[in-house]
Amino acid sequence: MIPASFDYFRPSTLDEALEVFAGAGEEAKVLAGGQSLLPLLRLRLAYPTAMVDVGRVAELRGVADRGDHVHIGATTTHDEVVRSPIVREHCPLVALATATVADPAVRHRGTFGGSLAHADPAGDLPAVALALDMVFVVRSSTGDRTIPAADFFLDYLESALQPGEILTGVRVPKLGPGWGFHYEKFHRTAQAWATVGVAAAVRQTNGTVEEVRVGLTNMGPTPVRAAGVEAAARGVEAGRNGSLRQAAEQAAEGTDPPADLHAQPDYRKHLARVLTHRALVSASAHRSPQT
């Protein structure tokens, strides 16, 4: 289908982008990789009056090691994230989950910031952002502010970004030694969105689970932190035959998964339990070296 018409701006600096965005009216939208926004336009599910394309704003792009955290610029593409040695070393969960996003063509256009700003609970990265307690860095014409991941995802396709605010980047805290990671994505075809996804990080010492973080994809109107699992897994024996299965039984607690053509809510809840167990087992098997 064909989108309704709109004004198009392509600023080349962040300041220019903020100025244009502020003046473009309530219905203006930031355009990054367009991989979520353009389909909405073409299906005429969104009618922005103006689009501010931030694809040429150099300040928004790239990965940097900032000591206690990794900074990922908002317009860094999925492909760049997956290939970044910094990401692979310090936040492998981000690389693992991003590698499952769509297909190579989409990963070359779609951006890290766009995926998060879009606040789609079926996206693979929001659950990872929650699990890793990422911090969102946002700028508007009135200045900068930061938003913790736990406060960022408000509802289905609704984030804490205010009109006129541009997401400039995301801080991914380094978790330090002893952690293992896994992203378990269940989907019907290789290019499909997650029916359910589980982002898991497990820290263990000598076969005992010390700390667990679990984020769930597509289990409600927002990504979900599986707090029940995290509490239940602490102190249990790691590995397939340990008590991780019981801990994973808590995975569907407090979730409100959607019904769609691929799955009904009860099935999604069942999947969340099975996949959380698998994710925890895999994460505890792929431990990063103690340093």
Added chain:
Amino acid sequence: MTEQLEAGTVTQQVKENGALGAPGGEVGKARRRKEDARLVTGRTQWTDNIQLPGLLHVAFLRSPMAHARITRVDTSPARTRPGVVAVFSGQDFAGEQGSLPCAWPVTPDTVIPDHPPMAVSEVRYVGEAVACVIATDRYKAADALEAIEIDYEPLEPVLDMNEALAEGSPKVHETGNESFTWKFAGGDIEAAFREAPVVIDRTYVQQRLIPSAMEPRAVVAQTDGDSFTLHTSTQIPHVLRVMLALTTGIPEHKLRVIAPDVGGGFGSKLQVTAEEVLCLLITRRLGKPVKWTEARSEGNLTVHHGRDQIQHIRVAADADGRVRGVQVKLLADMGAYLMLVTPGVPILGAFMYNGIYKMDAYDFTCTGVFTTKMPTDAYRGAGRPEATFAIERVMDELAAEIGVDPMEIRRRNWIRHHEFPYTTICGLTYDSGNYEAATDRALALFGYDKLRAEQSDRREREDPVQLGIGISTYTEMCGLAPSRVLGSLSYAAGGWEHADVRVLPTGKVEVVTGTSPHGQGHETAWSQIVADSLGVPFEDVAVLHGDTASSHKGMDTYGSRSLAVGGIAVVHACDKVKEKARQVAAHLMEASPDDVEFSEGRFRVRGTGTSQTIQEIALATFAAHNLPDGFEPRLDASATFDPESFSFPHGTHLCAVEVDTETGATAIRSYVAVDDVGNVVNPLIVEGQVHGGIAQGIAQALFEEAVYDSDGNLLTTTMADYLLPSAADLPSFTTDRTETPATTNPLGVKGVGEAGTIASTPAVVNAIVDALRPHGVHDVRMPCTPERVWRTLRSVEGESA
């Protein structure tokens, strides 16, 4: 030379002549396709690429209601929108648009409702065209659609076939919801079931599918005020020309239809579409050229759909599993109207529910049912995949019932190779085949026994991931079709095919074929056939197709007919060319034609060193200075070939599937296909057809389904909802062939366009059911999504608990 050659012997002769199929010849070579360079680099003409001076663009407004009366239409607000040239609703065309044709009323009393290309007073499915905007570009046309005002008075949708036939159901058409009931029988079915020791009774659902050709449909219509040219992404330029002439009243000789390069069809472009008719009417009215190209979501709504049948199949067997009889009761969803061959699709399957098996009796009934959904029509395999699915699924059930391996049940029932030609219970004569050979080859490639051993090991260990093995020993009837048979089935046209072979002065050759390739590689295969037959280089042959001005005669491409029918017409035309050239050669070499022999492009006087090449003869004929008395100065020849019989490819497909019983996920572990498509002109092309066909059949088993909600809205309008597998979702296929030549045509070929699709679907579902049978599972509805597998397991666990 007679048109109807003694089959079999001819292949033999040709081979001895060192022409077709000879070692070192072109036929049989894995030639890369000569059309591919231009197709994959885009240096070709697709309909949507066409630009014309003053071209206008059409956008259609489509019904948002499954069933409603149109109570008010106001197109005037759209007229003043920027760039808008004209706006029309159904009322504007009512006097001239006629009814979209159905060429296959399967019974004398088949109800064929009026099918206006644009709805006038009532809409019967979501997506039906109700108005259109013609504007200076496609964006402006799309924008202006929003300004058209239409009021609807909702009527009850009709969505379920069983409910549609029940008393008191709301009606899709005044005449009711039944279009026809078609019956067919052979043998004494009552006797077969009377006191039968084993009776299997199953109901299978063939879900509705949406054909997804890579190139969307597109139409460009233009007129010079007198005659009309229609470019369209179609499989059937010739059939379309006749049908459009009959529908619009444009005289046939004033209408030229061109199918330029076409990016796939799978049956979906075997149609006379509303958009084709309407674009012609619009260009006639405005005197300006117009273009329409569908969007993918628009296409999902309005390209004709496939399958959608409920199959009730019963099998009576002896205690040892010998099949006594098969009874089939079919409900086939026609959708809201009958399109070009809508009612014929299930009937094409009617002769195939017996599969490759011998039996005493057969009984088939099919009722065509109207619903308020997009009409169904031909989709790759058309009727035969459905039939093959039912019989191959039910043979597995029979094996389970009497406790033998599913391969053993097939061996006990299939036609053995020494029994060919074999006339089946449906009255078809299978000319040749060797099911044992194909099966033995497949079993060896598959490692059947080893996989069975792994299966029992996993069962013993209660591995959450179970292994299943699925078998499909299929045959199909293709090479559509003997005209007389089509006539006896009430089809409106014949099944012959035409070819012209033109020899140019320099000895290059043009072949004009009546087939209409849309991805199959006819240019390459026909060139190989001609190169061998006339002894000219492969590169010296050009194949022209798809334009009714250059190719005046043809029945087009569908039903795996192009090679088995169209290819034979090419062979016959070449034979006539050679016969003429022999006359000229004999004259020039001052010999009797009887003493002139032909091989590898050269005419030789037997017993002498004298010879002339076919290129020399071509030039001499062009000059026409020295030809035999009364010889018409041309070597060109035409042939129209009407097959005497169908052809019957067969094969054995084996599929191993891992089923995760915790999540319901399935993964194909290995897939082996051994097909027998007779002699092979180009193994690479055959391989391509088999691979694509298998992928499409797997897609029905696991992924694809058109879903309507309870109001009749199609939910699967995008590719995020209508799932197509990509290479990443499929295993690497192991393919091989046995070659049992067809005896009914001189090339010994059978056709390969649909084989993979027909065979693979039951192989996959059989494997899934096989994996879960110890859990008490007897069926999983297609597509076997993880959720369906999981729910099926839960329900049988619930039953046993």
